[in-house]
Amino acid sequence: ANIGTEPLIANGGGLYMESPRPAAELIAYLMVRFQFDVPEVDGVVKAVLRNAPVDLTIPFTDLRAHRGNSRPESDMQITRVDPLTLPYRTNVTYSDPARSYRTRTQSEPRLFGPQKGNYDFVLPLIETAQNMKNLAIVLSNRLEIEGQTYRFTLGPKYQRVHQGTVLSLPSRTGVTHTVRVKELTQELLAGIVTVEGVRQEASVFSASGAPANEEGIETPIVPIPGNTKGIILDGPLLRAADAGDGSQPVVYIGMCGRGSGNWPGGFLYKEFPVGS
Secondary structure, X not given: OEEOOEEOOEOOEEEOOOOOOXXXXXXXXXXXHHOEEOOEEOOEEOOEEOOOOOOXXXXXXXXXXXXXXXXXXXXXXEEEOOXXXXXXXXXXXXXXXXXXXXXXXXXXXXXXXXXXXXXXXXXXXXXXXXXXHHHHHHHHHHHHHOOEEEEEEEOHHHOOOOOOOEXXXXXXOOOEEEEEEEEEEEOOOOOOEEEEEEEEEEXXXXXXXXXXXXXXXXXXXXXXXXXXXXXXXXXXXXXXXXXXXXXXXXXXXXXXXXXXXXXOOOOOOOOOOOOO
């Protein structure tokens, strides 16, 4: 922190500002730097690290809390971000004491993929290059990890769950999800808690291959029909019937989905040549 415009530096690093700012804004910068949440628990604001271990295991039988006949269709709703929307490079801008406190940027690119664009963080921090490089790596990985979100409802006995709580959710099909609570709302009268969480760790799937009929609803990444890629194949006819009317060559097109998740199939709306 600082008084006036002079930065207070401890151990070679610190938070600075050129003009007075609300305390909440300064805390938001620290939340990015040190990766923690600040929930209010029993009237006290606490700092909870985002890489904390599992705090609570909730059985799937407790994931459909409801009033009357409004029982949810599934244990949870799982949503995945379209990976094509993720940035190619994550940049963290800061002030480097080793370079006379000049502004520098540390970057972390993706190792593979067709993604484009940048995800930029400008932090009023005096920090070392190595710390900021490590932060860029953490932020880049977290964008992908937290691209999978979960929504479910809990009963009154889980009212003490708060932002930052890490939950283990073993499903009825043997899959175990590890979720960090990001947002939650409470129905005061019924005591129902609606939880929105993000993936904390990779889910663990059983090798049994049991059907996930009751595990949860998985929202498609893109609207159906999805983003489809077609490749024209140049080769001989596979079937005599593919010769069509014989006046023009037949084109074979191999199609597949782009991105990840289930691909519903591709469609060609124009037949060419006619009658083929």
